[in-house]
Amino acid sequence: MNSMETTKTFWLPDQASTFAGRVDWAFDLFLWISTFFFVLVVGLIALFVIKHRRRRPDQMASGQMAHNTMLETTWTVVPLLIVMGLFFIGMRGWWHMRIAPSNSIAIDVVGMKWKWTFNYMQGFSNDTLVVPVHQPVRLRITSTDVIHSFYIPNFRTKVDAVPGRYQALWFEATKTGVFPVLCTQYCGTSHSYMITAVKVVERAEYDTWLSDAASASGGDVAPDAFGATVYSKRGCNACHTVDGSAGIGPTWKGIWDHHVKLADGSTVEVNAAYIKQSVQDPTSQVVEGFPPIMPSYKGILSDREIEAVTAYIQTLK
Amino acid sequence: MSAHQENINYLKARKGFLNWIVTVDHKRIGLMYLASIIFFFIAGGTYAFLFRMELWSPLQGFMTSDTYNHLFTMHGVIMVFLVVVPGIPGALGNFLLPIQLGAKDLAFPKLNITSLYLYWGGATLALFSLTQGRADSGWTFYAPYSLSQNPAVLWMLTAAFILGFSSILTGLNFIVTIHKMRAPGMTWFRLPLFVWALYATGIMQVFATPVLAITLVLLLVENFLHIGIFDPALGGDPIMMQHFFWFYSHPAVYIIVVPAFGVVSELIATFSRKTIFGYKFIAFSSVAITIIGFLVWGHHMFVAGQSDVAVTIFSFLTFFTAVPSAIKVFNWTTTLYQGSIKLTTPMLYALQFLFNFTIGGLTGIILGILSVDIHLHDTYFVVSHFHYVAMGSTMIAFIGGIYYWWPKMTGKMFNETWGRIGAVLVFIGFNVTFFVQLIMGSQGSPRRYYHYLDQFQIYHQISTVGVVILALGLFTALFNLLISLRTGATAPQNPWGARTLEWTHAATPPVLYNFTETPIVTEGPYDYPVEKV
Numbered sequence: 001m002n003s004m005e006t007t008k009t010f011w012l013p014d015q016a017s018t019f020a021g022r023v024d025w026a027f028d029l030f031l032w033i034s035t036f037f038f039v040l041v042v043g044l045i046a047l048f049v050i051k052h053r054r055r056r057p058d059q060m061a062s063g064q065m066a067h068n069t070m071l072e073t074t075w076t077v078v079p080l081l082i083v084m085g086l087f088f089i090g091m092r093g094w095w096h097m098r099i100a101p102s103n104s105i106a107i108d109v110v111g112m113k114w115k116w117t118f119n120y121m122q123g124f125s126n127d128t129l130v131v132p133v134h135q136p137v138r139l140r141i142t143s144t145d146v147i148h149s150f151y152i153p154n155f156r157t158k159v160d161a162v163p164g165r166y167q168a169l170w171f172e173a174t175k176t177g178v179f180p181v182l183c184t185q186y187c188g189t190s191h192s193y194m195i196t197a198v199k200v201v202e203r204a205e206y207d208t209w210l211s212d213a214a215s216a217s218g219g220d221v222a223p224d225a226f227g228a229t230v231y232s233k234r235g236c237n238a239c240h241t242v243d244g245s246a247g248i249g250p251t252w253k254g255i256w257d258h259h260v261k262l263a264d265g266s267t268v269e270v271n272a273a274y275i276k277q278s279v280q281d282p283t284s285q286v287v288e289g290f291p292p293i294m295p296s297y298k299g300i301l302s303d304r305e306i307e308a309v310t311a312y313i314q315t316l317k
Numbered sequence: 318m319s320a321h322q323e324n325i326n327y328l329k330a331r332k333g334f335l336n337w338i339v340t341v342d343h344k345r346i347g348l349m350y351l352a353s354i355i356f357f358f359i360a361g362g363t364y365a366f367l368f369r370m371e372l373w374s375p376l377q378g379f380m381t382s383d384t385y386n387h388l389f390t391m392h393g394v395i396m397v398f399l400v401v402v403p404g405i406p407g408a409l410g411n412f413l414l415p416i417q418l419g420a421k422d423l424a425f426p427k428l429n430i431t432s433l434y435l436y437w438g439g440a441t442l443a444l445f446s447l448t449q450g451r452a453d454s455g456w457t458f459y460a461p462y463s464l465s466q467n468p469a470v471l472w473m474l475t476a477a478f479i480l481g482f483s484s485i486l487t488g489l490n491f492i493v494t495i496h497k498m499r500a501p502g503m504t505w506f507r508l509p510l511f512v513w514a515l516y517a518t519g520i521m522q523v524f525a526t527p528v529l530a531i532t533l534v535l536l537l538v539e540n541f542l543h544i545g546i547f548d549p550a551l552g553g554d555p556i557m558m559q560h561f562f563w564f565y566s567h568p569a570v571y572i573i574v575v576p577a578f579g580v581v582s583e584l585i586a587t588f589s590r591k592t593i594f595g596y597k598f599i600a601f602s603s604v605a606i607t608i609i610g611f612l613v614w615g616h617h618m619f620v621a622g623q624s625d626v627a628v629t630i631f632s633f634l635t636f637f638t639a640v641p642s643a644i645k646v647f648n649w650t651t652t653l654y655q656g657s658i659k660l661t662t663p664m665l666y667a668l669q670f671l672f673n674f675t676i677g678g679l680t681g682i683i684l685g686i687l688s689v690d691i692h693l694h695d696t697y698f699v700v701s702h703f704h705y706v707a708m709g710s711t712m713i714a715f716i717g718g719i720y721y722w723w724p725k726m727t728g729k730m731f732n733e734t735w736g737r738i739g740a741v742l743v744f745i746g747f748n749v750t751f752f753v754q755l756i757m758g759s760q761g762s763p764r765r766y767y768h769y770l771d772q773f774q775i776y777h778q779i780s781t782v783g784v785v786i787l788a789l790g791l792f793t794a795l796f797n798l799l800i801s802l803r804t805g806a807t808a809p810q811n812p813w814g815a816r817t818l819e820w821t822h823a824a825t826p827p828v829l830y831n832f833t834e835t836p837i838v839t840e841g842p843y844d845y846p847v848e849k850v
């Protein structure tokens with residue numbers, strides 16, 4: 001991962017999205033404008049320092065110009081026009097980045113300490129982002145803990161992943177390859193290791209990958225069978241048993257349709273809503289006799305996975 | 318007090334440690350600020366030096382990532398809240414403002430020493446936090462990360478809160494002093510530009526800092542009571558915290574840099590024996606910047622999750638802050654024209670300031686271009702940009718100012734050769750350190766990264782070499798000054814031939830109440846004669 005390259009030119013990384021051209025154009029334009037003004041200012045300073053250097057200790061200035069309306073007007077108006085122009089260029093580029101085309105494919109992104117998870121609508125998730133080339137992709141980004149920021153230098157795009165919010169970001173990749181995805185909002189110990197990759201592939205390759213990944217994670221299998229996969233693959237089995245034996249958490253055997261007693265004294269019926277809430281916000285309904293140690297899977301398990309678990313629990317009579 | 322005592326040099330007037338600690342003399346307070354700020358500059362610099370060494374290699378060197386996170390947090394908190402914000406106003410402003418106005422002291426001398434005590438109090442808490450764990454929130458304290466209940470972060474928040482009050486009181490004191498304590502004949506347009514700069518800074522300190530204080534209190538309250546202000550898990554809004562924070566911290570950028578504008582104006586006028594080109598413009602633009610500066614905070618949050626309309630408006634307004642800054646650079650440059658320019662040590666710092674500030678300003682403009690900022694935000698490009706402003710402009714002007722007023726403050730002349738060697742090393746070191754950071758930033762290297770992509774190693778290594786040169790330059794500059802205290806020649810009243818009151822009317826070093834008789838001002842601060850041919 002460390003050797004993933006972003007760079008091709010001196011100032012900017014290799015371009016790999018439809019934004020890159022516009023952004024780089026604005027960057028380069030201003031680079032030239034800055035170079036001009038910088039050379040102008042530094043050149044004049046050097047010139048004056050040499051030309052007007054003090055030759056005798058008691059030498060006074062050779063003139064005391066304090067105003068020059070022409071000069072002052074020029075150097076007020078010209079920068080003003082330049083920055084207004086820059087504002088419009090920037091604004092247009094930004095709006096372009098904000099409005100995703102209607103034919104975009106949607107992928108959910110969840111940031112957490114310290115990894116990115118990509119939830120595909122086909123009901124599986126992946127820890128790298130795989131997308132087809134020349135296809136607008138719309139990401140819906142959130143975080144489960146602190147603020148992270150989702151950044152793909154080669155695409156020239158970035159947005160913060162904020163807990164409790166969904167932020168949109170879209171792009172259209174213009175070349176195939178593997179590009180780094182970085183976290184740019186400081187998020188603690190492994191902030192700088194919160195790196196993954198976006199893999200841009202041809203359409204056909206994407207379609208194959210998608211159906212393979214989907215079936216491996218239950219795309220074609222029955223929901224209850226997929227639920228069993230989730231149970232073992234997502235680590236529920238670390239705490240829950242399905243055969244009625246004791247575990248760190250309550251067994252799943254025979255709970256469906258039954259009532260459970262909660263730590264606060266109330267009872268609830270085990271149904272789809274209860275299971276969903278138990279998964280997404282476990283501490284809101286703690287089963288009596290168990291410690292409130294189950295982690296929240298909000299944003300980690302997709303709705304499809306939760307439904308599969310529900311179907312699976314129904315089979316455990 | 319006897320008349321005799323009033324006429325003796327302020328350093329000798331009352332002796333003993335205790336007399337310094339309880340003094341209300343603005344000059345002594347200024348010197349104590351200066352000593353404290355230099356101490357913390359060395360501390361903050363040491364943190365930076367250490368993590369820059371670690372960044373020599375992308376892999377783990379001699380510290381863990383947690384240590385690295387702690388070090389950059391300490392570096393940021395110390396440099397912002399204990400060095401650059403209080404720096405020029407606390408040290409040079411305190412010492413010079415009354416003298417440049419022709420006054421005996423600030424309007425509220427006891428309030429002034431209170432500011433210093435608050436500074437020391439805040440500083441002590443910041444140091445105390447080191448015993449409570451390792452603060453790792455960054456100087457920005459973003460929620461919900463900073464709500465982690467790390468006790469060191471809590472102490473740090475308290476420290477910053479107290480330091481804020483020190484800043485508010487200093488600002489208030491300066492504003493009142495400038496309004497009420499000017500000597501006869503010292504009209505508004507005869508004020509040295511340094512005074513104008515402190516005036517503008519005072520306004521920002523008084524109006525912006527309370528918002529920081531409120532934010533920090535809310536963070537503390539939320540940490541203790543879990544009432545859900547900024548933490549989304551409790552129903553709070555982390556974006557709101559950023560709005561509050563930047564509502565202070567953008568103006569803080571000007572609290573940091575506007576005093577430097579003032580210092581540089583003095584240095585350039587004196588060492589080119591020129592009246593400042595566009596005096597009124599520089600004076601008013603400092604004030605104008607403070608007002609626009611209050612309306613652009615959202616440019617720190619273009620990718621944070623504001624509405625698109627807000628983003629667009631903030632970008633638009635941001636560009637307006639660029640124009641006055643650009644004009645000032647043109648004004649200073651034009652001031653040199655036809656001057657009688659002498660490249661003394663302070664002047665070398667003033668010219669470096671122009672060089673660095675031009676880069677700092679231009680990189681700021683490019684960050685304002687919305688589409689480009691999305692790419693550059695939170696990369697090393699931003700790190701470099703604000704170091705060009707806070708270090709390359711403010712600290713450089715500060716050091717230049719210390720050199721310029723050193724003879725006045727201490728009565729000693731420094732060694733010019735060593736002064737220049739230090740200035741040149743600082744210039745080279747600073748630019749080597751930070752210019753490469755612009756490149757790696759625009760190539761996409763995020764900030765606050767302990768471990769980075771291999772391709773950026775060369776830039777990190779150049780930057781680390783730069784820091785070594787910079788440190789060498791800074792210590793040369795410091796030791797040169799310290800040595801002058803022992804071996805320096807006695808300074809005359811006006812060694813530079815400057816025209817402001819501290820040089821023309823006050824003794825070197827000034828007497829206890831600055832002037833033996835109140836000066837009567839009859840001309841502007843930069844009314845230099847023209848060479849007769």
Ligand SMILES: [Cu+2]
Binds near residue numbers: 148149185187188192
């Ligand atoms: Cu991060």
Ligand SMILES: [Cu+2]
Binds near residue numbers: 568570613614616617
């Ligand atoms: Cu700002």
